[in-house]
Amino acid sequence: MKQISVLGSTGSIGRQTLDVIASHPEEMALFGIAANCHIEALIAQAEAYRPRVVACETEFDAGLLPEGVTLLSGTGAAEQLAAMQEADVVVNGISGFAALSPLVASLKAGKRVALANKESIVCGKRLIDRMLSDYKGEILPVDSEQSAIFQCLQNGRKDEIDKLILTASGGPFWRKHRADLEGITPKQALAHPTWNMGKKITIDSATLFNKGLEVIEAAYLFDLSAEKIEVVIHPQSIVHSMVSYIDGTTMANMSKPDMRLPIQYAITYPERIQSSCTPLLLQQEHPLSFHQPDPGRFLSLKMAYDALKAGLSYPLVYNGANEAAVEAFCSGHIGFLDIERVVNYTLNQHTPKALDALEEIIDADRQARAQANQMIDRVTQERRNRH
């Protein structure tokens, strides 16, 4: 019986993880849940799933929780849950950079982390590597592409890899001309064709920043250079990614798009167990198609490769500036293509440094956002003057 804690339990990954745990009462038990923004939903989850611990940075009355449930609250509550001895696996489904600190806490406690968050890997590479070697924890990827690659990699050695091929749904706009992207609204960008996800990642899928972050994430998780990683557009989201080997063999991982599958695999690995996911019948699917991404349409991918090659703090800046820009786009301050302009500006302004300690990384992230916000203010002003 595996005891599991779920960080970001009210988000898309968190809710699906609770579903996976509830569907496997023989194999899994819920130990703790943590969330920050949606306190009512968190309390409802505590009622429905009866974890032993609930963690929330925002203080609230412990009397609102069912009897016998322990409440951890205040700054560092998620980190505290992330490190508790009773849990065997910590599923980290927190959105954005905020996932890094709880991830570090889990790894320091030697946990298996089922990691759905990519921003933490992109920003904290050196620190995470050190935690993994010092404390014997492990990271099992939940991001569908990285889970696919992780599974395909079990068929060969590292020196036998020719390349990793990340598939991208392309989001709703990959066929549009660049000129038509300028006027895209948050509402249009939030309508993803194949995956139902949180706000940040859905915008990132529309801009392809999600794929850019995944290129960096894959390079870091599997310790490969930028040259070994390719992106191909695959609108049906059936092939979740592929690995080509030097003999010409390509292994692909396929299923219906359903995040419960990679979540479950990251928990049970190296075992596979039954799931409630619909089996794939290829004869009933639309034909699968694959397309080369147009490098002129989205600059997000090119910037990711450049940041990865430049190394040091560049990937962190790529991420931090994007997070700031996505927020500004969602609140209507900047336009869709301004997201990549903001990131490009911030990367160009950046003086790179090596980042080791968590405090250094948090500080560098804050600086990157401040720099990005200067550009965001300028763009906002220009837009106001135009209208």
Ligand code: MG
């Ligand atoms: Mg993904």
